[in-house]
Structure formats: structure tokens, C-alpha cells
Amino acid sequence: MLLRMSRRLGITLFSIAAVIVITFALTRVLPGDTAAYFAGPAATEDAIQEVRVKLGLDRPKYEQFIRYVQDLARGDFGQSLTTGQPVIRDITARLPASAELTLVGLILSILIAIPLGVLAAVKEGSMIDHVSRVIATAGVSLPVFFTGLLLAYFFYFILGWAPAPLGRLDIIYSAPRHVTGFYLIDSLIARDMDVFWAAAKQLILPAATLAIFSLAPITRMTRASMLAVLSSDFVRTAKASGLSTRKVIITYAFRNALLPVITTLGMVFSFLLGANVLVEKVFAWPGIGSYAVEALIASDFAPVQGFVLVMAVLYVLLNLMIDLLYGVIDPRVRMAA
Amino acid sequence: MKRRDFLKSASALAASTALTAPAVFSPAKAQSRAETLLIVSEGGPNNIDIHGVGTNVPGYEVAWNCYSRLISHEMKKLPNGSEYYDKDKFKPELAEDMKIGDMSATFKLRKDAKFHDGTAITAKDVKWSLDRAVTVGGFPTFQMRAGSLEKPEQFVVVDDHTVRVDFLRKDKMTIPDLAVVVPVVMHSELIKKNATEKDPWGLEYTKQNIAGGGPYNVEKWTPGTEVIFARNEDYKLGPLPKTKRIVWRIVPSAGNRRALLERGDADISYDLPNKDFVELKESGKLSIVSTPFSNGVQYLGMNVSKPPFDNLKVRQAVAYAVPYQKIIDAVLYGLAGKVYGAPANKQTEVAWPQAHKYNTDIAKAKKLMEEAGYKDGFETTLSFDLNFAGVNEPCCVLIQESLALIGIKTTINKVPGANWRTELNKKVMPLYVNVFSGWLDYPEYFFRWCYHGSNSIFNTMNYQSKPMDAFIDGARDAAAINDQASYDKNVKGFVDIAFADIPRIPLFQPYSNVAMQKNVTGYQYWFHRRLDYRNLAKG
Numbered sequence: 001m002l003l004r005m006s007r008r009l010g011i012t013l014f015s016i017a018a019v020i021v022i023t024f025a026l027t028r029v030l031p032g033d034t035a036a037y038f039a040g041p042a043a044t045e046d047a048i049q050e051v052r053v054k055l056g057l058d059r060p061k062y063e064q065f066i067r068y069v070q071d072l073a074r075g076d077f078g079q080s081l082t083t084g085q086p087v088i089r090d091i092t093a094r095l096p097a098s099a100e101l102t103l104v105g106l107i108l109s110i111l112i113a114i115p116l117g118v119l120a121a122v123k124e125g126s127m128i129d130h131v132s133r134v135i136a137t138a139g140v141s142l143p144v145f146f147t148g149l150l151l152a153y154f155f156y157f158i159l160g161w162a163p164a165p166l167g168r169l170d171i172i173y174s175a176p177r178h179v180t181g182f183y184l185i186d187s188l189i190a191r192d193m194d195v196f197w198a199a200a201k202q203l204i205l206p207a208a209t210l211a212i213f214s215l216a217p218i219t220r221m222t223r224a225s226m227l228a229v230l231s232s233d234f235v236r237t238a239k240a241s242g243l244s245t246r247k248v249i250i251t252y253a254f255r256n257a258l259l260p261v262i263t264t265l266g267m268v269f270s271f272l273l274g275a276n277v278l279v280e281k282v283f284a285w286p287g288i289g290s291y292a293v294e295a296l297i298a299s300d301f302a303p304v305q306g307f308v309l310v311m312a313v314l315y316v317l318l319n320l321m322i323d324l325l326y327g328v329i330d331p332r333v334r335m336a337a
Numbered sequence: 338m339k340r341r342d343f344l345k346s347a348s349a350l351a352a353s354t355a356l357t358a359p360a361v362f363s364p365a366k367a368q369s370r371a372e373t374l375l376i377v378s379e380g381g382p383n384n385i386d387i388h389g390v391g392t393n394v395p396g397y398e399v400a401w402n403c404y405s406r407l408i409s410h411e412m413k414k415l416p417n418g419s420e421y422y423d424k425d426k427f428k429p430e431l432a433e434d435m436k437i438g439d440m441s442a443t444f445k446l447r448k449d450a451k452f453h454d455g456t457a458i459t460a461k462d463v464k465w466s467l468d469r470a471v472t473v474g475g476f477p478t479f480q481m482r483a484g485s486l487e488k489p490e491q492f493v494v495v496d497d498h499t500v501r502v503d504f505l506r507k508d509k510m511t512i513p514d515l516a517v518v519v520p521v522v523m524h525s526e527l528i529k530k531n532a533t534e535k536d537p538w539g540l541e542y543t544k545q546n547i548a549g550g551g552p553y554n555v556e557k558w559t560p561g562t563e564v565i566f567a568r569n570e571d572y573k574l575g576p577l578p579k580t581k582r583i584v585w586r587i588v589p590s591a592g593n594r595r596a597l598l599e600r601g602d603a604d605i606s607y608d609l610p611n612k613d614f615v616e617l618k619e620s621g622k623l624s625i626v627s628t629p630f631s632n633g634v635q636y637l638g639m640n641v642s643k644p645p646f647d648n649l650k651v652r653q654a655v656a657y658a659v660p661y662q663k664i665i666d667a668v669l670y671g672l673a674g675k676v677y678g679a680p681a682n683k684q685t686e687v688a689w690p691q692a693h694k695y696n697t698d699i700a701k702a703k704k705l706m707e708e709a710g711y712k713d714g715f716e717t718t719l720s721f722d723l724n725f726a727g728v729n730e731p732c733c734v735l736i737q738e739s740l741a742l743i744g745i746k747t748t749i750n751k752v753p754g755a756n757w758r759t760e761l762n763k764k765v766m767p768l769y770v771n772v773f774s775g776w777l778d779y780p781e782y783f784f785r786w787c788y789h790g791s792n793s794i795f796n797t798m799n800y801q802s803k804p805m806d807a808f809i810d811g812a813r814d815a816a817a818i819n820d821q822a823s824y825d826k827n828v829k830g831f832v833d834i835a836f837a838d839i840p841r842i843p844l845f846q847p848y849s850n851v852a853m854q855k856n857v858t859g860y861q862y863w864f865h866r867r868l869d870y871r872n873l874a875k876g
């Protein structure tokens with residue numbers, strides 16, 4: 001087990017190193033001249049050159065790379081030119097915002113998708129199976145920005161039930177003291193129920209948008225894997241032994257069907273974390289996805305590199321966690337290791 | 338823990354949270370909302386120092402409101418009742434008195450002026466700040482140079498409360514250039530304390546911190562999310578600003594900015610699509626102010642250094658093929674000034690922008706193409722900046738359609754915003770749509786940037802003409818010595834050449850559109866086209 005873990009860690013370290021090299025190379029190959037962009041609207045050739053020297057962009061590429069790696073080793077991700085802040089500070093401020101939104105969205109999605117998937121499998125071909133198929137297909141085929149705008153239009157603009165899509169908090173509240181960066185948790189730590197409810201209300205629409213989008217893979221995966229398990233021998237045996245349907249489905253079938261579902265959850269989570277740019281844009285959410293996209297538009301290298309690196313590390317950690325979870329859910333995985 | 342204890346403590350917790358949780362609409366919060374003005378816009382600042390490296394346009398707004406300058410402009414009322422800065426009338430801000438001599442201007446500073454931390458503003462701060470503006474390089478230094486403010490030696494401390502600015506040469510732009518966003522007065526001692534050997538002007542410090550004495554101060558800045566401003570309660574350089582607190586939130590989705598305005602949650606927004614502005618205007622729920630960009634024109638540029646656009650007849654053919662009115666109606670929903678189709682007998686004015694005499698006349702355009710030897714037309718690319726795709730894209734599609742009628746086949750080339758400036762600088766794009774507007778509202782200023790042979794980045798056509806240069810230089814020299822007759826002659830001269838030679842075709846004069854709640858008053862148009870917070874109030 002330990003050997004396997006260390007071998008795995010070695011591979012991940014290698015892939016992170018590769019990510020560093022590739023992102024560096026890719027961002028330099030991109031068209032667009034950072035210096036010209038930041039020299040401002042009235043810049044001459046001289047002014048652009050001045051900015052270029054100031055940003056160190058006049059140095060040869062390998063020298064820039066060495067400097068970049070040295071800075072990374074010191075935990076310095078460089079400066080973002082678009083926000084004017086150190087990248088590491090931007091990312092630590094924005095990652096929790098994305099993570100909180102994604103987690104709430106995912107939990108919401110799980111609460112609906114898993115029971116729906118299980119029901120669809122148990123009553124295969126019934127009304128509920130068709131309903132679940134329609135919901136899943138509709139959810140995944142509507143682009144997120146569209147669902148987001150639609151929800152904002154109905155629940156904020158027409159009905160006025162939801163709060164204004166102004167980001168994480170209404171302007172009359174100030175953010176709770178930073179502990180985890182998750183407003184829901186921080187506000188509870190600060191014992192400020194006002195802010196807790198305000199933050200929760202802001203979360204509803206964007207989280208629902210994400211949930212609708214991620215319903216499909218989770219429902220379909222739950223259904224497929226439940227179907228496979230339900231038709232297996234041990235379930236037939238359990239049924240034949242006269243166990244209650246409830247016991248058969250939940251204790252025996254569902255637990256065995258969970259493995260692929262967990263894998264899907266991991267994939268969906270990491271995908272959502274990076275890809276909810278559009279939801280962040282629609283709801284003015286100060287998350288990490290919109291941060292990276294804005295930086296990319298401005299040819300701002302450092303944040304893009306920082307974003308990719310952080311995402312790569314997150315992916316690796318997430319996969320590690322899922323591997324460990326496998327062991328908890330299915331003892332056979334532990335034995336095999 | 339026993340079950341009973343748990344229940345007890347749980348109910349105690351519930352009781353305590355109930356006590357600490359006031360109603361969501363507490364009177365105190367409602368009060369603070371009434372004294373807070375909420376501005377929503379698409380983008381926010383990346384640096385709150387106008388002298389910084391690569392400070393973006395939203396950053397100018399922060400600098401404008403948080404720093405003071407020696408002088409500023411008076412306001413005037415436009416016929417439509419909106420307030421507009423008066424480019425000819427200056428008013429004292431930090432200086433209580435300005436004496437303009439032959440080769441210098443002397444400013445007497447107010448004695449009660451203070452920075453936000455209470456330190457008095459003295460002449461050495463003024464000199465240090467102006468020295469900084471002309472030395473740090475990049476945009477600020479460039480802007481200062483546009484007013485012949487180039488060397489630190491030009492700024493002389495006479496005594497604690499008197500500063501003299503020596504002129505390098507006679508230049509009409511010198512005084513106006515002291516009233517733009519760049520020549521701010523900074524807290525020199527505070528910045529010096531935070532400067533390092535590598536960064537003697539403390540740019541790293543002022544990037545994040547305001548070190549000034551303007552009407553507002555930044556209370557909190559979360560990049561990419563919001564800027565919160567608090568009024569400077571001790572502001573002495575003018576009337577106390579009307580609103581206590583300004584919150585500027587970044588809302589990237591234009592649809593949501595409109596929804597926020599319509600629901601009454603946001604107070605002001607100024608970068609909505611034209612279609613939304615027109616619909617909001619018609620709905621009558623909000624007040625909408627549209628003001629033409631001062632000294633600004635959106636144009637169709639042609640690279641005159643290469644065929645086919647080196648041929649005057651081809652350029653004229655294009656000018657007769659552009660669907661001017663269609664662009665104004667269908668792309669801008671009427672929110673634009675007309676700069677085409679002047680009557681044939683119209684005299685050239687001493688003004689910019691002004692209408693040229695080209696019209697949409699496809700028959701004439703076809704004939705010109707034939708005369709130019711391009712009977713069968715040619716193929717080319719039409720480029721635009723994706724950052725302003727909302728206007729540029731439909732505009733280019735209309736032009737593409739029209740040019741097809743005279744045999745010019747165009748492929749539309751969408752250039753990402755980050756790349757646009759680089760492409761402009763290369764001066765190789767054959768045909769493109771772009772906009773330029775000058776802070777200083779003088780025709781010769783616009784022409785120096787856009788048409789002069791010194792070939793600045795905005796002479797995007799790579800246009801070279803000796804007579805044009807002579808007229809532009811002539812106008813500048815005449816303005817410096819107040820020779821009105823010669824000035825008028827030169828301005829008319831360069832405008833005539835620009836229209837006859839037509840290296841770039843003015844399409845329309847863009848409008849700056851601001852939408853606000855009916856109870857918001859005090860909006861003023863400034864040359865920088867950003868908001869001045871001082872007079873904004875919620876009634």
C-alpha cells in the first residue's frame with residue numbers, strides 16, 4: 001500500500017512539473033503583447049518598451065522560465081496585472097468562493113440525482129425512469145449561462161424572491177472575518193446569523209444553476225450502475241432469501257453501486273470548479289474561473305499559470321481522496337492493494 | 338454529555354442566536370442603504386494609482402475621485418439640461434489662485450488643504466507629485482508631455498504655499514493638461530516612507546493605497562469584485578461631497594446590470610448595450626443621459642501605405658459605400674452623432690468632429706472603383722477589436738454587406754482585445770474599425786495623434802502628408818501665441834485634407850450613456866467619461 005502510494009505520488013509530482021513547463025510555454029506562445037496591453041491607450045513604441053522592460057518581458061524565454069520556477073519555489077506565483085495583486089492572494093481569496101458555490105451546487109445535485117437514479121433503476125421503464133431521463137437530458141443540454149440568466153430573470157427580476165445577483169453578499173453586509181473563506185461557515189463562526197442567511201440566499205440561484213447542469217451525469221451513472229448491480233447474482237440471492245426490498249436495495253445493491261458514482265462525483269466536482277466561469281459571470285461571483293478567463297483575455301500570464309497549477313494540484317488531491325474513499329466503501333479495493 | 342444537558346445547551350444556543358439576530362431589514366441597515374450609492378459596471382480597476390504601470394481605465398475613476406489636482410474645470414449646462422465640463426473655464430482646486438505669465442504659471446495653494454490623514458498639503462508635495470508624473474514613464478509621462486510638461490526642473494517650489502510651473506515652450510495645452518486625471522497631488526512623505534530602493538516613487542504602495550486628499554477615500558478594494566469609497570469628511574477644496582458612501586460593484590453580465598437597475602437595486606450603471614439604453618429610455622422608469630464623446634470619432638481606417646488603399650479613388654469609393662445611417666439606426670439605436678453627408682456647399686468649421694460630405698451612394702462608388710482600375714473588385718480583411726464587439730461586430734457586418742455591392746469581398750477578422758494594440762502598432766491591417774477620443778478637446782490635439790506624420794500608434798493608417806503636418810504644426814503654434822486667424826486657417830486646412838484624402842472615414846460620434854434611478858442627481862460629463870462622485874446624490 002505504502003509503496004503504491006509513493007509510486008503514485010512520484011507520478012503526480014512528475015505531472016505537476018509537466019504542467020508548470022507546459023503552461024509556461026503555452027502562455028508565451030499565445031498571441032497578444034502584454035506590454036502593449038498594459039502600456040495603455042496612448043502609448044508609443046517607447047512607452048511599450050518601457051513597460052516591457054519593467055515586466056521583465058524583454059529577457060530571453062529560458063531566463064524568464066528560470067525566474068518563474070525560482071519564484072514558485074518561494075511560494076511566489078507572481079503578480080496579476082489585471083487585478084494588481086499577488087496571484088497567490090487572489091487565488092486564496094477566490095478559490096473558497098468557487099469551492100463554496102460548487103460544493104453547495106453539488107450537494108444539491110446529489111440530493112436530487114442519487115434518489116432519482118436509484119428509483120429509475122429500481123423501476124426501470126416506468127414513468128419515473130422516463131421523467132429522470134427527461135430531467136437529466138434537459139439539464140445537461142441547457143447551457144449554464146442560459147439556465148442562470150433564466151433563473152435570475154424569473155426569481156429575481158419577475159418574482160423578486162431571490163436577492164439581487166450581486167455576488168456573495170448584498171452591499172449592506174460586510175464579509176464575515178476570514179477563517180475558511182466559506183461565508184456560510186465563517187458567518188456561523190462569527191455567530192452572525194444575519195450574514196449567514198444573506199450569504200445563503202445569494203447562493204441559492206447560482207448553486208441551483210450548477211445543480212441542474214450536473215444532474216445528468218450523476219443520475220445516469222447512478223441508474224446504470226444500479227441496474228448492473230440489481231441484475232447480479234448476489235442481489236437475486238438476497239431477494240430469494242426473503243430480505244425486504246428496502247434492505248436489498250439500500251444495504252446491498254446501492255453500496256455496491258456507489259463506486260462508479262463516486263468516481264463520477266469527483267470528475268463532476270473538479271470539472272465544475274474550473275468550468276463554472278459562466279455561472280460566475282452571470283451572478284457576479286468572485287470565483288476562480290472568471291479570474292482565469294479575465295487574465296487570459298488580458299494576456300496576463302501569471303494568474304493563468306497560477307490557476308492551472310492550483311487546479312492541477314487540486315485534481316491530484318481529489319483523485320487521491322477518491323482512491324482512499326474507494327477503500328472505505330469497498331473492502332475489496334483495500335485487500336487488492 | 339447527558340441527553341438532558343445537551344437539550345439545555347442547545348436551547349440556550351438557540352436563544353442566544355435568536356437574540357443576536359436582528360431582523361433583516363433593521364432600520365440601521367435601511368439608513369445605511371439610503372446613504373450609499375451603488376454603481377454597477379462591467380469591469381473594475383487593476384491599480385488605483387494613475388501613475389502605475391498599466392493602470393486601466395476604471396482605475397482612472399478611482400484616481401479622479403480620491404486625489405485632488407491644482408486646478409479643475411467649471412461646469413456648464415448643455416441645451417438638454419445635462420451638466421458638461423467647460424473646457425475653457427478653469428477653477429481652482431488645490432490652488433486658490435493661478436497667475437499665468439508669459440513663460441510660467443504661478444499657483445498659490447490653499448492653506449487649509451489636508452491629506453486624508455490630516456497632514457497639510459504643501460508646495461513640496463505638489464512638486465514631488467508632478468516630478469513623479471513626468472519621470473515614472475509610460476502613460477502618465479506621455480500624457481504630461483502632451484502639454485509640454487517634460488522635466489522636473491519645470492516645477493519650482495517658491496515657498497511653502499506657492500508653486501511655479503515653468504514652460505518649456507509656448508503651448509496652449511499646458512494649462513489644460515494640469516487639469517486632467519494624471520497631475521494628481523500625492524502625500525510625498527507617506528509614499529517616501531513606503532518606497533524602496535528599487536521603487537523610489539513608491540508605485541507598489543500607491544497601487545493598493547490612496548495617498549491623497551481628494552473628496553473620497555478608498556475604504557476597501559476587493560479586486561475584480563468591488564471598491565467601497567467613503568467620503569472625506571474633512572474635504573476643504575470644494576463643497577462637501579453629497580453622498581457618504583459609494584459602493585462600486587463589478588457585475589459582468591449586462592443583462593443583470595439592467596435587471597438591477599430596473600428592480601431599483603442599483604443606482605447607476607454606465608456601460609449597458611445601446612439597445613438596453615434605448616429601451617430603458619422608452620420605459621421611462623430611469624433617467625438616461627446620453628452625451629457625445631468629446632473629441633471622439635469611430636472610424637473605418639484604411640492602410641494607405643499598401644495597395645489597394647494607397648489609391649485615393651478606392652478610398653473614396655469605400656467612403657461612398659459605407660451605410661452610415663444604417664449603422665447609426667441598427668447598431669447604435671440612434672445613440673450616436675452624425676458625421677457624414679454634409680451639404681455640398683457647407684463651409685469647413687473650426688471644430689472637431691464635424692461632418693464630411695460623403696454619402697451612401699453605391700452607383701458613385703462603383704464608378705470610382707472602375708476609375709481606379711478595380712472594376713472586378715478585390716479581396717481584403719476587415720478587422721475589429723473584440724473587446725468592443727457589441728458595437729464593432731454588427732457595424733463590420735453592415736460594412737461588409739455594402740462593400741460586397743461594389744465588388745470588395747471582405748473577410749471579417751476578430752482580434753482579441755489583448756492583441757488589438759499590437760496589431761494596430763504593426764500598421765499592417767488593411768481595413769479596420771476603431772475609435773479614438775482625446776482627453777484634451779482641441780482639433781489639433783486629435784489630429785496630432787491620428788494624422789500627423791510623426792506616426793503615433795493612432796495614426797493607424799500609416800498616413801504621411803507634408804501639407805497635413807504643416808497645418809497641424811501651424812495650428813499648434815498659432816494657438817500658443819493666440820493668433821486666432823492663423824489658427825482657424827490651419828484647422829480648416831487639416832480638416833479639408835483629412836476629408837479630401839480620406840485615409841480614415843469617420844462613421845459616427847459615439848455617445849457616453851449613463852442610466853440611473855430617477856432620484857439620483859448630480860451626474861456630470863467629464864472628458865475622461867468616468868463618474869465624478871462629488872455631486873452624485875440620492876434624493
